[in-house]
Amino acid sequence: MGKPANLLLLLLAFWCCVATTQAEVGSVQQAWIQELFPKATRIEDKQTDFPVYPVYQLNQLLGYAYESRDISDLPGFSGKPINLMIGIDLEGRFTGVRVMDHHEPVFLHGLGPEPMINFINQYNGRSLTEHIVIDSSRTGEPSTNGVVYVDGVSKATVSVIIMNDTILSSALQVARHKLEGFAQAPAARAIEDLYEPLDWQQLLDKGYVGHVRISQQDAVRVLGTSLDSYPDLPEAEGDEAFSEIWYAYINAPSIGRNLLGDSDFERLMNSIKPGEQVMAIMSGGIFPHVPDDFRPGTVPGRLSLEQGGLIVELRDMDLLNGNYHLQAQGIPEFQHANMFRVGGQAGFNPGAEANLKISAELPRNHLITDNATFEVPLTFPANLFEVVEAESPLAAQQNREPIWVGLWKSRWHSIVIISLALVVLTVFFARQKHYTQYPKLVHRFRWGFLWFTLVYLGFYAQGQLSVVNIYTLFLQIHDGFDIGVFLLDPVIFILWIYTFISLFIWGRGLFCGWLCPFGALQEMAAWLATRLKIKQIRVPEPLHRKLILIKYPILLGLVGSAFYSLTLAEQLAEVEPFKTSITLYFWRYWPFVLYAVALLVGGMFIHKFYCRYLCPLGAGLAVLGRLRLFSWLERIEKCGSPCQLCKRRCGINAIRTEGSIDYDECIQCLECVVILRDEQQCVDKINNRKQKQRAQLLATDATATDVGFTQSPRKV
Known part of the structure; x- marks a missing residue:
């Protein structure tokens, strides 16, 4: 057999393999995946170790597609999960999202599918390194600290929040299992019975409390101009730092118990959910980690945390407001101190390296604003933690704070x-x-x-x-x-x-x-x-x-x-x-x-x-x-017989002819009760009043007659 014949057989074998693989994928899934990856020439079957479809252009891996229900089982507003086909490339960018199946009433027969499609289309080209937040009032704003705002659907708030959580949480799981740049270090947790009493200086010396100082000279070097150029910055006193940061991982007893005291540490650990993580951030200097008008309970605008290429959410817990106090012996006074809940959808591994980022937006005047980012390496001593087995995607989802x-x-x-x-x-x-x-x-x-x-x-x-x-x-x-x-x-x-x-x-x-x-x-x-x-x-x-x-x-x-x-x-x-x-x-x-x-x-x-x-x-x-x-x-004997006033006045006709209330139909407007108690409307009360008046008149006439009868003989 000649070379052309061999080549032909090879091509036939290749296309048979492709056809077989695509048949295993399923025609419906293949069509959706092809939309997400237009350049795809080969779509492999769903993998057994993790439920994703590898997508290739010839022999080059383009990324992965997957059905969200294989990874996330979050129920929608209808009670049934929203099944999405999601594509993600090797850089952690969304190639697109498509709705395969859903039962959300507002999109089925209310607003229609168009608002839902418009919402999910906002994820195209977005990266997992960005923190995506639904906030219609801020849609279109430039990304700050990796935060990107997408437009919600005002009449379908619950549905879009569930879709956002489904998309991001499932994509993060795929990235960590399949994308090299997003792989996590072995998960670590604080050793619960590891504790030794330490004062503030000892916490610093052991690295249990991290400390970084950004001098004025460091800030000038990054900004490229003198700090005097920024009228909104307070005037520095002597060699005061531009920003001075202290950070501590509260879940570790050797840190949390020493900073909060035994009783407050136990109270805090009992109040948070299993798996929730808390970090204390303290600062001073002319540019602290939060501004003076920071709103408690929100995400800080100046401060962000990054780990493994992902933005890790920091959200203030509003605890250092009198409920809890930092009380380690020798602890200094801080300009600002907050305890943040750490993690969000991206999660946080305290045993792995991370970076705190301080973002400065400093206006020179109303036309010119300079932007600078200062990165602070964040690490904790390894002896505080133990390695734990990584959770499955669904287990990790169940341990997060419920959406509701x-x-x-x-x-x-x-x-x-x-x-x-x-x-x-x-x-x-x-x-x-x-x-x-x-x-x-x-x-x-x-x-x-x-x-x-x-x-x-x-x-x-x-x-x-x-x-x-x-x-x-x-x-x-x-x-x-x-x-x-x-x-x-x-x-x-x-x-x-x-x-x-x-x-x-x-x-x-x-x-x-x-x-x-x-x-x-x-x-x-x-x-x-x-x-x-x-x-x-x-x-x-x-x-x-x-x-x-x-x-x-x-x-x-x-x-x-x-x-x-x-x-x-x-x-x-x-x-x-x-x-x-x-x-x-x-x-x-x-x-x-x-x-x-x-x-x-x-x-x-x-x-x-x-x-x-x-x-x-x-x-x-x-x-x-x-x-x-x-x-x-309330009903009385004369209701219905002979009085029919309530029945005639009842607009919904919930009073039967004999005067009883049909509670299956009654809307309880209370009009019949008002009539019954009204001396001027209730026939029974009107009749009783008239009877009393007649009785009084008769009594008066009788009295007058008696008086007249006794007086007449005197006249004689």
Whole structure:
């Protein structure tokens, strides 16, 4: 066989191998990976030691692609993980991110996929050596200390935070396992029983506390000009340092116990989570590690930590504010001292070399600003640590602070305001017998609270509960309950807990009548109808009793479809207009807007039409509300027979002809209780008052007659 034939056979064998390998990869994965690496000619099968696909151009390794679910199992807002195909090159740069599968409702049928795609496209070309932070207000700012700001999606905060964490945490794991420049030294941890009492000078002498001094001459050499050129710098006193830094790894008992004292060290170690690391940074000089106006609890702008080519997050713990004190014998006074939580997604290995970086942005005037970075080597003595086995990617992920903790911290103001509002509402309902004696007070309070529910709770805090939450709960119970899924949105979680508890006390109506933003919007549409003098349609009682049953099969259909197909259930959940009206402010594809507006217009003719006949969430709450402990809305014997005033005034027709309350339909507006307690409205009270007045008149006439009878003989 000649050389051409041999060459042909060789090429055929090569292409067969490629075809076989690509078949093993799978056509779907191959297509996604090809998008991330357009120059790829060979995509190898997923490796067994670490779940990545090596990508080649001929025989040159371009990088790795992987599915995020193989490395990170963070659940999305829907309770299901967001599966991403992520590409990373040999320099630790993202070649792209693609969404393979997700169940985030706001992107499926709310905002649509475009905002999600725009968000993940921001990672293209970004490097793992950068600290990527979601902050829409700072998007486009130049990178400072390796921090890069990306634009979030305002209506999908939870989803984008989860995607960001999934992308970065999984990529870091891939880099450390597969990229030479990012390989970690063997993990180290402080030896827990290693301790000897030391004073401040001994800590310095042993290297347990690191110390670096950047002189004025060093600063001038780096900046290239005299410090007098910078009017914002304080004037140096004599040979005062430009910056003087002390650093200490608090987790090591020989350091932490000596700096904090025995009791405070134990208290701190018991208060942090397993695996959390704390570092103390102290400084002085004319340019300390934080400015005078540094905000506690945040990331320092001047100071950064780098290890293994990655930016390691430093976040102030706001502990040296009176709760803890640095108290080693002989310790000097510092200009600034902070204790930082160290690690973040990149993690931190105290047994490996690292660098503290001090970044100076010094304006000469309003036009010219000089920038300089001073690197401080950071090392601790090896005898303080022991080598530990590296954690698996999923184990490392589980040991990090849960995402929901950061979300609750970031929304603390909404949590406080909503909690206070719920306390006020609870007091009002608990003392309704007292307050309903004052009709004007009740009406004003109700309308004030409805405005709060619509504007703050709904439009601002995005606290609209949905039937989606119900079948997410059922799916979680079916698949293995994880409360972390529900804690991702603190506002929704607080409202659900409060609603669930109130169902067993007062029934469905507390939520539907007071805490549902779309319900509040319907109330306002009905009020507008009265001002426009639109004639209300009174649905005949027999027909009304049949129509209120429609929402129950809708609920069953939605819950049942969720077990068949979550995607189908999310599509069918569009029967709720909540996403269109409250989440998206009616800014959506026109059929959805038309549907939501039609329901509101219908509610102007038939009071709260959607709530009464179509709402699956209301149906679910009504079912649970039947387990309530009290039928607490007061009724009297004459309610319904002969008096029908409350029934006629009840806009939602939740009062039966015989006068009893239908708690499955009642929204607890308290109007019937106000009428019952009002001397001028309640027929029973009016009749009793008239009877008393007649009795008094008869008694007066009788007295007058008796007086006249006894006086007449005297006249004779």
